[in-house]
Amino acid sequence: MVLMNEPAKHGLVRIRFDLSYDGTEFAGWAIQPAQRTVQGLLQDSLSTILRVRINLTCAGRTDAGVHARHQVAHFDLAESIWREFEDDLLRRLARYLPSDVRVNSIEQAAPGFDARFSALRRRYKYRICDQLVGIDPLERVNVLNWESPLNEMIMNEAGALLLGKHDFAAFCKRREGATTIRALEQFSWSRDESGVLVADVVADAFCHAMVRSLVGPVIAVGEGRRPVSWPLSMLESGARSAESIVASPQGLTLENVDYPEDSELAARAVATRKMRELDN
């Protein structure tokens, strides 16, 4: 398998930017013909402003309707163009982009940085309002309404059983030639000050639709419709089944991406590439 996203070539600089978006009106991150995507919109905007074709790589390729409070992406650019635009690019993007996507910082990346392969871990949150009256309309953009009460104690138990490094094939939409082995570091549930149920889901990386495929079965446990061990038995089956439940994207937000210290960025990217290849 050939992995793209090599370090920046000679004469090019690598630009890192941090962004947030309301995913409601996007068909996800990844560019698709005739669809409004985050990648497509940003590539078009940057290409227009910089007058050169831009290709983006991000840390977490969110699905249609999934939000990001702190996504990270990079692109490579001729150094001369960067020097021309660097002082003004943040302001120009702020004016150019629609209000459902905001670039919060943009700067030359530290050497060896790769938004995807240098990342140590991704943190998502999944928010559910299970109260009778439903979520406050002013807070609803990234919260799912659920009509029956959920028991977060048993949801926590069910989630804890899945922690660790496993083949998460049962919780992934299969992509040809891609490994489904991941290290799930956290999958815990708590209630915020408004009573909204929030899942913290952290892993080194996630496969396609993995967070929502983990959340769906645990909701069934929280409703009492399935035993606490049900998600674990799905994991152990090693394959996606007809009983898979993919939770709605509305409740899911990519909260942040962790990277190592600057001195470790390149080594981390090399190690991640090697690991993904070995696993296949």
Next chain:
Amino acid sequence: MVLMNEPAKHGLVRIRFDLSYDGTEFAGWAIQPAQRTVQGLLQDSLSTILRVRINLTCAGRTDAGVHARHQVAHFDLAESIWREFEDDLLRRLARYLPSDVRVNSIEQAAPGFDARFSALRRRYKYRICDQLVGIDPLERVNVLNWESPLNEMIMNEAGALLLGKHDFAAFCKRREGATTIRALEQFSWSRDESGVLVADVVADAFCHAMVRSLVGPVIAVGEGRRPVSWPLSMLESGARSAESIVASPQGLTLENVDYPEDSELAARAVATRKMRELDN
């Protein structure tokens, strides 16, 4: 002038409900033909569920695009119908209504209660993000983006000059036969933990478009385009001028409505009615 909204008649009970809404997709509270309004949607929903025509009165008739975190309304209903539906009405409304309006409680009102005339005061907040990169897309539903930095110190000064009981005709869209004398109790600016600039605006009652007509000129002061005394000079002119600035509805939210103790509700309603009549 004949004021409607008398106490509930014999055989009827008065029902109070508390609600919140995202005003973005509403043409305001007040019912209008062929428009999606909060009052129209709620009257239709309640009439369908209760199988009897319902007419609503609210505490703050918000304009198109203005939000409410805590609006209060009432309607009168035959006691027999109320007894039939009271246990289940909150759940039915939660399922029936779209996600941009939520009824948070519904109950028989204390004697003498009138959502409009018993109110002691209304509190609105106006939120503005004046940071370069703009407001977080996940928080933007009730925040206005502003492209230049605002100085909240001088905005506070300008607002403080307007406090007290005055004829606010300069800051109101005139309604035939309605007084524009109001007591402005608070008009202060502060920044929340994200740096968003928030105006707290409190009065016994507000005239049509009054909060936004107060906020608009103070933004001009905060930008340094007008002197700190400019809003006061508008007030003193006693009439709406061509220079009036009505701030966008997106930033405005009705936060809550204060009522007196139950024993004072009826007296407060009588006093308010008398005052509004005398002022005209």
